[in-house]
Amino acid sequence: MQLSTLLLSALGATAVYAAPAFPDLNVAAASPEGIETMSEYFTMLAQKVQQSRQMAAAPVCDLSKAVLPEAPNPLPPVSAGLTLKHVAIGRGTQNYTCDLKNATAVPKANGAVATLFNASCIVATYPDLAKMLGRVSMQFSLTQSEASKKLAPSNLIISGKHWFTNPTTPFFDLDSPTQQLGGVPCTKAADVAAPADAPVGQLGEPAVRWLKLTAVAGATGGLQEVYRVETVGGSAPATCKGMPATFEVQYATQYWFYAQ
Numbered sequence: 001m002q003l004s005t006l007l008l009s010a011l012g013a014t015a016v017y018a019a020p021a022f023p024d025l026n027v028a029a030a031s032p033e034g035i036e037t038m039s040e041y042f043t044m045l046a047q048k049v050q051q052s053r054q055m056a057a058a059p060v061c062d063l064s065k066a067v068l069p070e071a072p073n074p075l076p077p078v079s080a081g082l083t084l085k086h087v088a089i090g091r092g093t094q095n096y097t098c099d100l101k102n103a104t105a106v107p108k109a110n111g112a113v114a115t116l117f118n119a120s121c122i123v124a125t126y127p128d129l130a131k132m133l134g135r136v137s138m139q140f141s142l143t144q145s146e147a148s149k150k151l152a153p154s155n156l157i158i159s160g161k162h163w164f165t166n167p168t169t170p171f172f173d174l175d176s177p178t179q180q181l182g183g184v185p186c187t188k189a190a191d192v193a194a195p196a197d198a199p200v201g202q203l204g205e206p207a208v209r210w211l212k213l214t215a216v217a218g219a220t221g222g223l224q225e226v227y228r229v230e231t232v233g234g235s236a237p238a239t240c241k242g243m244p245a246t247f248e249v250q251y252a253t254q255y256w257f258y259a260q
């Protein structure tokens with residue numbers, strides 16, 4: 001594949017050349033932080049496009065060279081014998097509940113729903129740009145990304161879905177029209193705090209913790225382990241004061257999928 005094609009399809013470089021079909025920016029995008037994030041992203045994107053014109057050979061979309069990001073307090077390593085099969089940007093909501101009868105209650109996690117966008121090539125080729133994608137996608141409304149089937153403002157396409165099959169079982173469905181990688185119900189093996197400078201959500205919510213998840217019975221496609229890293233937003237407020245019985249907090253993240 002020509003590098004220019006890779007950039008156009010994987011990075012959304014069409015934005016640099018032609019009038020893109022831009023999704024509506026949400027309110028947060030008008031904040032100084034939002035505009036800074038966007039301009040940083042497009043500056044970096046433009047640099048990559050420029051570099052690509054000077055490179056003779058296209059970079060290879062080779063996941064074997066991709067390096068799992070580490071938090072200051074790292075997660076346990078990937079188990080021996082597993083290989084990286086897919087990296088997705090997850091964009092969706094963390095769900096929470098509040099016990100309205102209890103004045104001192106704290107929000108309880110109640111699952112999550114996210115659309116997964118294929119970021120394998122961008123992670124393998126330009127990890128620095130990939131790192132920015134979650135933060136940038138947080139500046140766009142969720143409905144637009146879902147309706148267009150692309151992760152705004154990139155052209156990353158949907159590679160799967162994430163939801164909970166019961167209150168404690170996150171599930172990832174990686175059977176998409178492009179590739180059938182299987183599905184994996186998981187349990188939490190470890191969690192660590194996101195880095196102190198991790199990007200916040202649309203309303204300033206701190207980034208949710210980084211996770212290592214391991215497969216439970218029912219996994220297909222050899223999928224064994226899933227890492228949630230580079231999180232953006234998603235945390236509940238510290239208390240239930242003023243919150244409804246159920247609510248959602250938007251988040252973005254990278255999910256790394258390892259299989260036998």
Ligand SMILES: *[C@@H]1O[C@H](CO)[C@@H](O)[C@H](O)[C@H]1NC(C)=O
Nearest residue numbers: 099101102103104105106107
């Ligand atoms: C109210 O919430 C607090 C904080 O989660 C908890 O410690 C306490 O047991 C709860 N009280 C009742 C009556 O459920």
Ligand SMILES: *[C@@H]1O[C@H](CO)[C@@H](O)[C@H](O)[C@H]1NC(C)=O
Nearest residue numbers: 086118120121159176178179
């Ligand atoms: C992700 O995109 C790459 C490059 O287009 C493709 O080869 C791969 O099959 C896609 N993966 C999934 C899970 O859709």
Ligand SMILES: *[C@@H]1O[C@H](CO)[C@@H](O)[C@H](O)[C@H]1NC(C)=O
Nearest residue numbers: 095111112113163246247248
């Ligand atoms: C939470 O997640 C479900 C999907 O499992 C969604 O349909 C629901 O509307 C979400 N929000 C709340 C507030 O429960």
